[in-house]
Amino acid sequence: TAKQKVRIAEDGWNSRDPEKVSLAYTVDSQWRNRSEFPVGREQIKSFLERKWQKEREYRLVKELWAYSENRIAVRFAYEWHDESGQWFRSYGNENWEFDENGLMKTRFASINDLAIAKSERKLTWPSGRRPDDYPSLSQMGL
Secondary structure: OHHHHHHHHHHHHHHOOHHHHHOOEEEEEEEEEOOEOOEHHHHHHHHHHHHHHHOEEEEEEEEEEEEEOOEEEEEEEEEEEOOOOOEEEEEEEEEEEEOOOOOEEEEEEEEEEEEEOHHHOOOOOOOOOOOOOOOOHHHHOO
C-alpha cells in the first residue's frame, strides 16, 4: 500500500546506506533534490554518500500526504547537524512516481532548512529505524 511504501522509504533513508537506498529506484530514475538532479542509481548513490557525510546524526520521519495509481505525495521532516555542531530541521515535500515493478522512477523533492538549537530536537531515537511507537509528524505538530 502507499502507507507501507512511505514507511519502507523512511526506514531505508534512516539506515543511511546509499547502496540499499539506491536499489528502491529504477536504474534510470530521475530526481530533483534542491539544486541537484541525479539520474540513475549510480548518481543517486553518490548523492546520498555526499548527503550523509554532511548531514550527521540524520533522523527522518515521512508521512503520506496523498496517492493515486502509481504516484505518491509525501511530506517529511528530518534533523541533522553539520561539522560545526549546528543542528537543523529540514522540512519538505516529495512527489514520487513508480514503474510497473514498484520501483521509483521519479522523485521530486522541495526542502527548506531551519537552524535549531540542540534542545529543540524532536527526532531523538537511537540511530536507525524510527521505533513504531515514536510519534508521527502530525502527532509532533510538524
